[in-house]
Amino acid sequence: MNAPAIETHNLRKVFNRDKVAVADLSLTVERGEVFGFLGPNGAGKTTSVKMLLGLLSPTSGNGSLLNAPLNDVSTRSKVGFLPEHFRFHDWLSANEFLTLHADLYQVSRTITQKRVPELLDRVALAPHADKKLGAFSKGMLQRVGLAQALLNEPELVFLDEPTSGLDPVGRRLVRDIIKDLRGQGTTIFLNSHFLSEVEVTCDRVAFIKNGEIVRTARMDALVEGELTLQIQARNISPTVIDGLQEWGKHIRQDEGHPGFQDSHQISMTIESEADLPTLNRYLVSQGVDVYEFSPQKVSLEDLFLQVVENDVI
Secondary structure (H helix, E strand, O other): OOOOOEEEEEEEEEEOOOEEEEEEEEEEEOOOOEEEEEOOOOOOHHHHHHHHOOOOOOOEEEEEEOOEEOOOHHHHHHEEEEOOOOOOOOOOEHHHHHHHHHHHOOOOHHHHHHHHHHHHHHOOOHHHOOOEHHHOOHHHHHHHHHHHHOOOOOOEEEEEOOOOOOOHHHHHHHHHHHHHHHHOOOEEEEEOOOHHHHHHHOOEEEEEEOOEEEEEEEHHHHOOOOEEEEEEEEOOOHHHHHHHOOOEEEEEEEEOOOOOOOEEEEEEEEOOHHHHHHHHHHHHHOOOEEEEEEEEEOOHHHHHHHHHHOOOO
16 A cells, blocks of 8 residues: 555657657556646646556556556556546436446445435435436436446546536536545545635645656645746846846746836746845845835646746746
8 A cells, every 4th residue: 555556657659659648657656645746738637537547558667556557457446537528328227327337346235225316415415316327417417427437436536627617606616526525535636727616625736748747746835936037127138137046937028017117027936935125125236126026925836837838847
């Protein structure tokens, strides 16, 4: 149980000999953590998840899932999965659908008869247990899919866009379920475009771009101390801009606010708010007229956009 829930080394997937879907997937997901997997469309997220689940064989590299090789079939009985794009059996009721999947997991009927009603209640679908899935809304299908992913009381759950199609109440419900699962020691591998959800749910996140992990960090450390800084000022020379690199990165210069004649706006990211007074003194010492000095904490969305727009962050 001390082994990581997921561990991969240089996983690579190439289609048709020349299309690189995943270039280098190297990551570790510890037991009991909620791990966010983030990246732009086409970054290789879906292919990565399929390799982790054993649905695709990697071209090269290796990894383990729950301390077993990625292609170990027996391990799948300990894994739950809610895919982003699912097609459920329209002609089955919610009760019948979950019972069928419990049978596929080889869960005993005695346990199933108790487990299915509990899960339907957990995802707020108990009143609809006998309704056909064909009559379900997108949000209701999403929730019954989540129930399906928890049928076998998994040690590891993959959730691919679990709040897609849900209203704020539904998203809160999923967030609470993830919190409960973490409290039980279940590992969650979460892929979501709702960055605000990731920010309040995950323990750690990994950013993937062009099929390669470019950054992995704890959520509590990811934005700790890091700020974006907006400066409205005049008399900013190229030498001053170069000097700012001592304190920050991603420095950009734009036209200033029309209310400040001949001014420019400088945008940059700094690592610590403790640098703010020194940076301000530097500008003044260089003869810069500072009209506005506005630091703000960096959000996960800011960091995500940096991944999309830059090679690394």
